[in-house]
Amino acid sequence: MKSQDLMPVHTGAVIEDDVLTLGQLCHACGVHADWIVSLVEESIIEPQGEAIHVWHFTGASLVRVRSALRLQRDLGLNLPGIALVLDLMEELNTLRAQRKTN
Amino acid sequence: MQYKDYYKIMGLARNATQDEVKRAYRKLARKYHPDVSKEPNAEAKFKELGESYEVLKDPQKRAAYDKLGTNWKAGEEFRPPPNWDEGFEFKGGGFTGTDSSAFSDFFEQLFGHAGFSQANCGAQGFATRGQDSHAKIYINLEDSFLGATRNISLSAPEIDAHGNVQLKHRSLNIKIPKGIKPGQHIRLTGQGEPGSSGKAGDLLLEIAFNKHALYRVSETDIYLELPVTPWEAVLGATIKVPMPDGNIDLKIPPNSHQGTKLRLKDRGLPAKTPGDFFVVLQIALPPANTERAKAAYKNLQHELDFNPRLTLGVKRL
Numbered sequence: 001m002k003s004q005d006l007m008p009v010h011t012g013a014v015i016e017d018d019v020l021t022l023g024q025l026c027h028a029c030g031v032h033a034d035w036i037v038s039l040v041e042e043s044i045i046e047p048q049g050e051a052i053h054v055w056h057f058t059g060a061s062l063v064r065v066r067s068a069l070r071l072q073r074d075l076g077l078n079l080p081g082i083a084l085v086l087d088l089m090e091e092l093n094t095l096r097a098q099r100k101t102n
Numbered sequence: 103m104q105y106k107d108y109y110k111i112m113g114l115a116r117n118a119t120q121d122e123v124k125r126a127y128r129k130l131a132r133k134y135h136p137d138v139s140k141e142p143n144a145e146a147k148f149k150e151l152g153e154s155y156e157v158l159k160d161p162q163k164r165a166a167y168d169k170l171g172t173n174w175k176a177g178e179e180f181r182p183p184p185n186w187d188e189g190f191e192f193k194g195g196g197f198t199g200t201d202s203s204a205f206s207d208f209f210e211q212l213f214g215h216a217g218f219s220q221a222n223c224g225a226q227g228f229a230t231r232g233q234d235s236h237a238k239i240y241i242n243l244e245d246s247f248l249g250a251t252r253n254i255s256l257s258a259p260e261i262d263a264h265g266n267v268q269l270k271h272r273s274l275n276i277k278i279p280k281g282i283k284p285g286q287h288i289r290l291t292g293q294g295e296p297g298s299s300g301k302a303g304d305l306l307l308e309i310a311f312n313k314h315a316l317y318r319v320s321e322t323d324i325y326l327e328l329p330v331t332p333w334e335a336v337l338g339a340t341i342k343v344p345m346p347d348g349n350i351d352l353k354i355p356p357n358s359h360q361g362t363k364l365r366l367k368d369r370g371l372p373a374k375t376p377g378d379f380f381v382v383l384q385i386a387l388p389p390a391n392t393e394r395a396k397a398a399y400k401n402l403q404h405e406l407d408f409n410p411r412l413t414l415g416v417k418r419l
Contacts, residue, residue, distance in 0.1 A: 007253075007273070007274075007275050008275065009251050009275040009276065009277055010274055010275060010276045010277065010290050010293070011276075011277040012276060012277070012279075012288035012289050012290040012291075012305075012307065013288070013289045013291075014279050014282055014286060014287070014288055014289075015286065015287040015288070015289055015306075016286075016374070027233075027234060027303075028234045028236075028304070028306055029234075030233050030234070059285070059286050059287045060285050062236075062287060062306065062308070063285065063308060066236065067137045070135070070136070070137055071135070071137060074131055074135055074148075074152070075128070075131050075132065075135060076128075085137075085138065089137065089138060097318065097320065098318070098320075
């Protein structure tokens with residue numbers, strides 16, 4: 001028996017698509033709501049729902065918001081630049097995944 | 103503590119202008135930024151770069167650093183000379199880098215603890231609850247396909263009572279829910295950073311899949327490239343196909359060709375809306391390494407008179 005077998009097993013909740021509210025997204029990424037709103041205006045992340053108080057974000061938005069934050073802080077990119085980088089990176093990752101493994 | 107050559111890290115001469123420092127930083131930052139870099143140790147390189155830039159971009163810190171002299175070699179055991187920082191006014195201001203908690207001992211020895219207190223407060227306006235923390239974990243496709251319990255190790259920089267940064271390691275057993283897909287998150291309530299009111303933040307785990315020898319995953323769909331013989335593809339056949347949960351007998355329809363995609367509905371990742379399993383046919387040519395095999399190919403050539411280049415508009419020789 002390994003020592004890790006003695007530790008409790010944590011069961012988490014899966015963040016399904018379209019479940020994060022604006023407040024949850026802000027808290028999870030440690031950013032201000034104004035900044036999230038400006039990301040939405042730049043179409044960097046796209047919420048479901050018409051008005052801001054019923055906005056819902058996908059779990060994948062978490063990754064994009066945090067990347068956006070780092071790109072802005074570390075490379076000094078503006079929002080259109082961040083949008084372009086994230087879209088190109090996504091395309092690149094898709095292509096890399098499709099490329100044959102051998 | 104080891105001496106760090108900030109100029110060498112940034113590829114600069116010691117007499118580089120402030121503009122050159124900035125340009126070198128921008129260029130290297132693009133190359134090593136963990137979000138865009140494909141370099142193997144991008145994150146470590148980027149941290150080192152950030153630290154170098156933090157010193158060299160600030161004329162006061164740079165002057166103080168230069169005063170240490172040029173006789174040091176990178177990695178050499180280092181002790182700052184007494185009163186080396188006399189007359190430099192950077193102590194109060196601290197440093198501005200957001201990730202300064204990750205800077206080296208060398209940096210800390212020279213430029214002090216100021217600023218460490220801000221490194222940890224992070225989010226604005228959420229004083230009551232601790233911040234959520236993030237980690238990416240790699241699982242195998244089978245873990246999602248069948249559900250599993252995995253032990254993961256996490257490490258995070260932590261500031262101790264003396265203001266020193268230390269890497270804190272911990273390990274957690276977590277349940278991998280059946281059907282989770284790459285890019286999805288698991289939220290572990292209360293496993294994030296401690297809050298001022300005692301309520302800790304959450305730990306958010308981003309799921310990524312290890313590369314698999316057989317399968318490729320896209321969202322909830324699984325792809326398998328299946329080698330088949332030319333006659334299996336043309337005449338049709340029933341062949342054994344390895345699925346993540348065991349082999350199945352798959353019927354290849356006659357007149358299939360290279361790249362034909364066969365869909366097994368709902369046999370992908372068992373998510374709430376299950377994905378599909380796709381078999382992509384790859385026609386493998388039998389080698390002609392014996393006289394009999396060559397004769398068989400010649401016979402085929404004679405019997406079929408096949409020209410695959412008709413659409414190219416060139417006549418066969």
